Amino acid sequence: MNVVFEQLRSDLELAGYAVQTRAIYLRAARDLAKFYGRSPAMLGSTELRRWVDRLARSGISSQRRRQHHAALRFLYTRTLGQPNVTSFLSWPRDRERLAVVLSAAEVHRLLSALRSPTYRVFFTLLYATGLRLREACLLETRDIDAARGIIRVRNGKGGRERIIMLSPRLLRILRTYWSVVRPAAPWLFASSRGKALNGEVARTALKHAARAAHVIVPVTPRVLRHTFATHLIEAGTDVRVVQVLLGHRSIRTTARYVHVSTQVIPLERLGSRRSCH
Numbered sequence: 001m002n003v004v005f006e007q008l009r010s011d012l013e014l015a016g017y018a019v020q021t022r023a024i025y026l027r028a029a030r031d032l033a034k035f036y037g038r039s040p041a042m043l044g045s046t047e048l049r050r051w052v053d054r055l056a057r058s059g060i061s062s063q064r065r066r067q068h069h070a071a072l073r074f075l076y077t078r079t080l081g082q083p084n085v086t087s088f089l090s091w092p093r094d095r096e097r098l099a100v101v102l103s104a105a106e107v108h109r110l111l112s113a114l115r116s117p118t119y120r121v122f123f124t125l126l127y128a129t130g131l132r133l134r135e136a137c138l139l140e141t142r143d144i145d146a147a148r149g150i151i152r153v154r155n156g157k158g159g160r161e162r163i164i165m166l167s168p169r170l171l172r173i174l175r176t177y178w179s180v181v182r183p184a185a186p187w188l189f190a191s192s193r194g195k196a197l198n199g200e201v202a203r204t205a206l207k208h209a210a211r212a213a214h215v216i217v218p219v220t221p222r223v224l225r226h227t228f229a230t231h232l233i234e235a236g237t238d239v240r241v242v243q244v245l246l247g248h249r250s251i252r253t254t255a256r257y258v259h260v261s262t263q264v265i266p267l268e269r270l271g272s273r274r275s276c277h
Contacts, residue, residue, distance in 0.1 A: 001033060001038075001039040004029075004033075004039055004040055004041055004075075004079065004080070005026060005029060005030065007079050008025070008026060008029055008074075008075055008079045009022065009026060011074070011078050011079050012025055012026075012074070015074075015078070016159065017159075018158070018159050020134070024067050024071065025067075025070070025071035025074060025075070026071075028067060028068045028071035028072070029071055029072075029075050031068075032048075032051055032072070035051060035054070036051075040075060040076075040080065041080055043085075044085060045084070045085050045086075045087075045088060048072065048085060048086060048088075049088065052068075052069070052072075052089065055068055056092075062092040062093060065092040066091060066092055069086075069089050069090075069091065069092070072086050072089065073086050073089060099223075099226035099229075099230070099256060099257060100217050100218070100223050100226060101223070101226050101227050101230045101231075102215065102217070102219070102223065102224075102227045104231070106213070106215050107127055107224075107227060109213035109214070109215065110123070110206075110209055110210055110213045110215055110219065111123060111124055111127070111209075112213070113209040113210070113212040113213040114205065114206075114209045116205065117177060117180060117181055118177075118181055118183070118189055118197070119202060119205045119206070119209075121173055121174065121177040121189075122136060122189050122197065122202060123202075123206055123209075123221075123224060124170070124173060125170065125174070126221055126224045126225065126228075127224045127227060127228055128167060128169075128170045128228070129151065129164050129165070129166075129170070129228065129245075130164070130224075130225050130228035130229055130232075130242075130245055130246050131153065131164070131225070132156075132157060132221070132222075132225065132247075133199045133202070133203065133221040133222075134155065134199055135153050135155055135156060135157075136189070136197075136221075137189065137196050137197045137198070137199050137202070138154075138155040138196055139151070139153075139187070139188040139189065140186040140187060140188060141178070141185070141186060141187070141188050142186065143188070144166065144171075144174065144188065145166070146166070146171055149165065149166045149167075149168070149171070150163050150164065150165065150166050151163070151164050151165075151166050153247070156247050157247060160247060162244070162245075162247050164245050165245065174188075199221075202221070203220065203221060206219060206220070206221065207219065207220075225246070226257070229242050229245075229246060229254065229257040230257045232245075233257050233258055239251065239254055239255060239257075239258060240254075242254050242257065
């Protein structure tokens with residue numbers, strides 16, 4: 001059984017998958033093997049249909065189910081050379097939900113409630129740039145290009161790199177933070193052990209700050225990303241520019257922020273004209 005897992009690990013690495021993705025796929029394959037007590041190489045479509053049905057009824061999110069499905073497809077297509085075994089798989093869809101967006105006042109209260117300079121500046125960066133949690137945790141000091149006013153994101157989702165804006169105000173905040181905290185090289189935000197900032201620890205700090213700031217909606221790093229995008233659109237930024245800044249492949253993904261913008265209200269744009277006579 002271990003031979004299959006080692007081959008899967010090698011195939012994922014050769015395919016250029018990110019470290020986190022490789023770990024997710026390997027864990028999914030091990031879950032399958034543990035469920036049946038046999039090597040995945042000994043299973044067929046009938047067993048996989050039962051496993052997929054169990055995942056669907058387990059209550060896990062559609063995102064987690066998609067990860068399992070993607071792992072199964074890679075395992076049976078690339079590693080085991082049996083693509084027909086997973087030909088029945090479909091792609092679980094998310095329920096359409098509007099993004100949670102904070103007001104400017106809520107963002108101010110939230111950031112002020114973060115007592116640690118590291119976390120306060122870290123989440124200020126997330127709101128100011130729309131970075132994903134992992135992207136921000138893995139930023140290095142060399143990624144900050146003050147001369148050009150940009151930040152290089154070298155650990156984007158799917159291994160895609162991009163460049164985002166660095167406002168003068170954010171640059172001043174980062175410089176002050178760095179002169180006081182002096183994080184361990186090469187990281188822009190480091191743990192007490194000198195490693196890259198732990199995303200889950202940061203997430204917990206944000207949750208506590210939201211409670212202290214009396215923000216009633218659930219606040220996560222993703223909410224700050226949603227808020228960044230929505231506030232940009234409300235300020236008149238073209239949705240295609242927001243797409244590039246967020247690192248979205250599809251404009252449709254970015255367009256959902258238009259739906260939660262409070263500024264896109266046609267009646268309000270009529271000004272003081274009388275609407276009835």
